[in-house]
Amino acid sequence: xxxxxxxxxxxxxxxxxxxxxxxxxxxxxxxxxxxxxxxxxxxxxxxxxxxxxxxxxxxxxxxxxxxxxxxxxxxxxxxxxxxxxxxxxxxxxxxxxxxxxxxxxxxxxxxxxxxxxxxxxxxxxxxxxxxxxxxxxxxxxxxxxxxxxxxxxxxxxxxxxxxxxxxxxxxxxxxxxxxxxxxxxxxxxxxxxxxxxxxxxxxxxxxxxxxxxxxxxxxxxxxxxxxxxxxxxxxxxxxxxxxxxxxxxxxxxxxxxxxxxxxxxxxxxxxx
Numbered sequence: 001x002x003x004x005x006x007x008x009x010x011x012x013x014x015x016x017x018x019x020x021x022x023x024x025x026x027x028x029x030x031x032x033x034x035x036x037x038x039x040x041x042x043x044x045x046x047x048x049x050x051x052x053x054x055x056x057x058x059x060x061x062x063x064x065x066x067x068x069x070x071x072x073x074x075x076x077x078x079x080x081x082x083x084x085x086x087x088x089x090x091x092x093x094x095x096x097x098x099x100x101x102x103x104x105x106x107x108x109x110x111x112x113x114x115x116x117x118x119x120x121x122x123x124x125x126x127x128x129x130x131x132x133x134x135x136x137x138x139x140x141x142x143x144x145x146x147x148x149x150x151x152x153x154x155x156x157x158x159x160x161x162x163x164x165x166x167x168x169x170x171x172x173x174x175x176x177x178x179x180x181x182x183x184x185x186x187x188x189x190x191x192x193x194x195x196x197x198x199x200x201x202x203x204x205x206x207x208x209x210x211x212x213x214x215x216x217x218x219x220x221x222x223x224x225x226x227x228x229x230x231x232x233x234x235x236x237x238x239x240x241x242x243x244x245x246x247x248x249x250x251x252x253x254x255x256x257x258x259x260x261x262x263x264x265x266x267x268x269x270x271x272x
Contacts, residue, residue, distance in 0.1 A: 003043065003069075004042065004043050004063070004065050005065070007063060010063055011107035011108045011110065012040075012042060012107065013105075013108065013173040013174070013175060013176070013177045014042050014043060014045065014105075014173060014174045015042075015046070015105050015131070015172060015173055016045070017172035018045065020168060020172055021048075023166070024046055024103070024105070024129070024130065024131055024183055025046050025049035026049070027129035027165065027183065027185050028050070028053070028101045028103050028129055029053075030129070030185060030187060031101050031126060031127035031187075032055075034098075034100050034101045034127070035055055035057070035058070035100045035101070036053070036055065036056070036057045036058070036103060037059070037060065037094055037100050037101070037102055037103070038050060038057065038058070038060070038103050038104050039059075039060055039104035039106060039107075039114065039130070040060075040062075040086075040104050040105060040106060041059040041061055041066070041070060041104070042061070042105070043066065043069055043070075044059075044069070044070055044074055045105075046104070046105060047070070048074075051074065051077060056080070056095070057077070057080060058080040058081075058082060058095075059077065059080065059081055059082065060082040060084055060086050061083060062083070062084065062086070064083065067081060067083045082094075086114065086117070087117055091117075091121045091124055092124060097124075099123075099125065099126050100124065100125065101125070101126075101127045101128070101129070102118060102125050102128040102129075102130070103128070103129045104130045104131075105130065105131045106130050106131065106132050108132070108133050108177065108179075111132040111133060112136060112152060115128075115156060118186075119155055119159065122160075122188065126187070126188040127185070127186070127187050128185070129184065130183065130184065131181050131182065131184075132181065132182060133177075133181060133182070134167060134179060134180040134181055134182040136182075137164055137181075137182035137183075137184045138164070138182070139152050139153055140152055140153060140156050140157075140184065140186075141153075141162045141164045141184070143254075144251065144252055144254045146251065149251045150212065150251070151205055151206055151209045154205045154209075154253075155202065155205060156186065157255050158194060158201075158255050158258075158259075159191055160188055160189060161186070161188075161189050162184065162185075163184060163185045163186075163187070164182060164184055165182075165184060166182070166183050167180055167182050168181040168183065169181075194262075195259060196259050196262040196263045196266060197262060197266055200262050200265065200266065201262045204220070204261060204262055205250075205258055207219065207222060207223040208223075209250050209251075212249060212250050212251060213249065214249070215246060215247055215248065215249055216246045216247070216248055216249070216261075217246035217247065219250070220246070224237050227265070227269060235268045235269045236268055237265075237268050239268075240264055240265065240268055243264075245261065
């Protein structure tokens, strides 16, 4: 059967090393009871190992040529091949509202968007594994004080424990990417509620890291100005801006520090 030609505009880099494909597939065994959704299966190099596991497997693929290949190669998977854009899917409908494991050799051009969608559906996804750019994997696993610590680090670590499992070299792909890759596993931590306004928490994290080399006092001002404009009653952030924490840069703050700062901002706006 004719192989699928990788498409650059879809960010496709097909894994060719079967031993690595098997290792990635086995990362889902951390949650052995749950069904599996594989994103971007391509020609099914991982799929062939996932379908051997004693649980339901569904795959979502946007590339029509790959979908046809999967239908011909894995006829038993026919009813569980979803031809769609993962980023536009309603994940609560995938397994009738039941939790599932998310996995895949994720398209590099949308990997961060995939994890933001995971966060929006965190109650459905207790475990997420897969392969991404090494740089993104390092960013997700980084702790405070690291140069790679940023928005994705804080937002993901607020809800998930992050494991950097192993590195994958470019030569095992067709075509070889220009970057190294890494396999990660994210497992939901015990947090069920941040204890603060979650939307404000996200806004705070994103705003402060937009100008990460500035101190919090300087880079938080756009958010505080916006909050004042949104609430006719106004707000008083004078005491907050004079707090010693405002001399720090965002990469120096832990997840708990960001939660605490969110609560401080909430306290300045009684109706928030």
